[in-house]
Amino acid sequence: MMRYIKLVNFEINRFSKIYLTLLLITVLSQFAGVLIVTKSLINDAKETMLQEKLTEADYLSEYGGIDFTHIANTLWFLGPIALSAVALIFYIFLIWYRDWFGKNTFIYRLLMLPTSRLSLYLSKATAIFLMVLGLIAWQMILLPLENALFNSSVPEAFLNMELSTSSIAAANRVLMLIIPxxxxxxxxxxxxxxxxxxxxxxxxxxxxxxxxxxxxxxxxxxxxxxxxxxxxxxxxxxxxxxxxxxxxxxxxxxxxxxxxxxxxxxxxxxxxxxxxx
Known part of the structure; x- marks a missing residue:
């Protein structure tokens, strides 16, 4: 069992730099998206009001307010999620093939370890699954923080409603898939x-x-x-x-x-x- 745990830890450490980069990209892109898209939406609303000579009440009656779903459907928000998914799918192949095609054909050393090859197989699968769960947990931590930043950045008059985290996930197909x-x-x-x-x-x-x-x-x-x-x-x-x-x-x-x-x-x-x- 200890050898299996060591193998899992070894596989996670091998991907740790790329994994941490994915986490960093996610937080930077999504928070930047909240600020940039929010400012753009408010500026567009004010410009529309100016051009059409509408009051805030008239604008809201005709165009509706702003909520976090406007952020969750942008590339700023969904892009890092897609990037992380593609990276992990690619890693399903890389986690095996780099051992064969690396400079020192590391697979030979792994296969000669005094442990069952089933443990080697399961350790690679476990490492990937844990990294998937880690990315999901990271997104669940970020989402309420991003929602709070959005709510504080939008003037109360333009804010459609303050959505809960579960409501945001339920309104977005991608989030609904990764956060059931x-x-x-x-x-x-x-x-x-x-x-x-x-x-x-x-x-x-x-x-x-x-x-x-x-x-x-x-x-x-x-x-x-x-x-x-x-x-x-x-x-x-x-x-x-x-x-x-x-x-x-x-x-x-x-x-x-x-x-x-x-x-x-x-x-x-x-x-x-x-x-x-």
Whole structure:
């Protein structure tokens, strides 16, 4: 167990500089966006009032007020989230391939450690999942602070309403995906992410085991896994049979667990029996 924890800590430390950079970019971009977009919205409102000779009441009646959703839908706010998502998706591949293609082919040392290769496999998956949760926690910390800054920057007359953090998340599709409002949505969202990561890991193990043929095997496995997981959705949308929401959730959760478990088992088996040093 201690070796597994050390491996997780080792993988996190290897990505720490890039990870901290992503956190810094997020806070700088989003806070800058709050200030810049807020000022722009207020200036636009005042310019419109001047050009159309409207009072504050007339403007609000015709155009409405300003709330934090105007900020949450901008590139300033969503850009760092997208950048972090792309970086972590890229790292799913980098976390394996840099060990093979680095200057000293570090994978040889890792595979010869006196520990099970399953621990090596799981440590990489755990490191990525913990970093995902860390980014989400960082966003949840920043969001109320940004909302408070926005509310203090907008004149009361133009402020539509002071939204809560949960209301902001519910009004934005991206935030609703990464900050689910219910435990069921959390399981579905992050369980699906964990399943996709395990499938990609297994596809990488296919490629490392069989090289060019492995690429095709990995693509086929990914397609079969996706078809298996989405079978209840296809059936539900076909009109032949209809599942209740709780039934559909139960089926997706069960199939997600099966696909994830199968992917972990197959990936670790390939790492143990087909990937050699």
């Amino acid at each position: 409002s219910t435990f069921t949505a959390f399981l579905l969202s992050y369980g699906t992410g964990l399943m996709i990561m395990s499938v990609l890991f297994t596809a990488i193990m296919f490629e490392r085991s069989f090289r060019m043929k492995g690429i095709l095997l990995g693509l086929v496995y990914g397609g079969v896994a996706a078809m298996l997981f989405l079978t209840p959705v296809f059936i539900n949308n076909s009109g032949v049979f209809h599942f209740y929401s709780i039934e559909l959730f139960g089926l997706l959760l069960t199939l997600g667990i099966i696909v994830t478990g199968l992917s972990i088992w197959l990936g670790s088996w390939l790492l143990k029996n087909r990937v050699t040093v």
